[in-house]
Amino acid sequence: MDRIKIGIVCYPTFGGSGVVATELGKALAKAGHEIHFITYSQPTRLDFFNENLFYHEVDIRTYPLFEYPPYELALASKMVDVVKHEGLDLLHVHYAIPHASAAYMAKQILKTENIDIPVITTLHGTDITLVGKDASYAPVVTFSINASDGVTAVSDDLKKDTYQHFKIVNDIDVIPNFIDLDRFKKQKKEHFRKAICPDDEKLLVHTSNFRKVKRVDDVVRVFHNIRKEIPAKLLLVGDGPERSNIEQLCRELGTCSDIRFLGKLEAVEEVLSVADLFIMPSEKESFGLAALEAMACEVPVISTNTGGLPELNIHGETGFMSEVGDVDDMTKNALKILDEKNLPKFKSNALKRAKMFDISKVMPLYEQMYERVLSGKTEAQPI
DSSP, X not given: OOOOEEEEEOOOSSSHHHHHHHHHHHHHHHXXXXXXXXXXXXXXXXXXXXXXEEEEEOOOOOOTTOSSOOHHHHHHHHHHHHHHHHTOSEEEEESIIIIIHHHHHHHHHHHTTTOOOOEEEEEOSHHHHTSTTSTTTHHHHHHXXXXXXXXXXXXXXXXXXXXXXXXXOSOOEEXXXXXXXXXXXXXXXHHHHHHHOTTOOEEEEEEEOOOGGGOHHHHHHHHHHHHHHSOEEEEEEEOOTTHHHHHHHHHHHTOGGGEEEEXXXXXXXXXXXXXXXXXXXXXXXXXXXXXXXXXXXXXXXXEESOTTGGGTSOBTTTEEEEOTTOHHHHHHHHHHHHSTTTHHHHHHHHHHHHGGGBHHHHHHHHHHHHHHHHTTSSOOOOO
């Protein structure tokens, strides 16, 4: 397809929406498109040089008049500036608040200068399931989605959730999250595994932002139960508001000696390469990107059956799913996977499933949407 100049707006953090937006931008740049990231700091995954990649920092200034910096206004102004001076063809914003509403404002400002910039909004999860349902934000979320020229969601479950809780008249295309199999693959890290598991214990891993919705305490309880049956170690990757509570729980259960908190790691694939099992007991996951990253590294998954996880984790093949909070069932299923008679098959199935979400298969879906929107075949519905 023709080269497109795309402005990508996202949160530049370790969260799933920022990771997906950054990885998509990098892949599009490799494919020959010109990509301009617009955000308040450099995205964590924007870690290599490409002649088609550009970064524009949003200048957030504080004034005595404002109790909080007006980020949405600064972002909209920056979008206007980049669209005008870089000649962008479209804006692709990830996460509804405040990116989609800021893009709408930028679009209206640009119209006064006879510039029509299409806006595509990608919904990632908590912008709908958590923030969006807040009554104080719901009208803005609804308006911003309906005012977009194209809308995507990362799973069928999120699409259904969006239609269920908001008066959406726009069509929503489901384009799943994806994985870069050149990066996320099993690596030879036996020395690392030997350091963690000197007596060849089974190694479990969990990665998240340690919020309540991730139920990291369930990870520790499942591990505690597994440890009663077989020698095992647990690596917890990430950090967040629940960390101190999890540390206290480890002390209460007496599992501290077999658990390591690794903090926020960039090269999480190195840890996943030595793991036997990934645990994701979340209360809600719109897709489960961390689980996909594990599967790409040949790690089977124990997860809940909530949100978009059933669209990724195939029960009995790539791992098992349980009801939210059912620690006993998760323990039983984990022990079944960790049995040496079963583990190789689950590992093989996990990789096979992950290959279905390779970025080379998913990126063209975004390119097709860009073409549709630019050709005018997909237009925002009247509000």
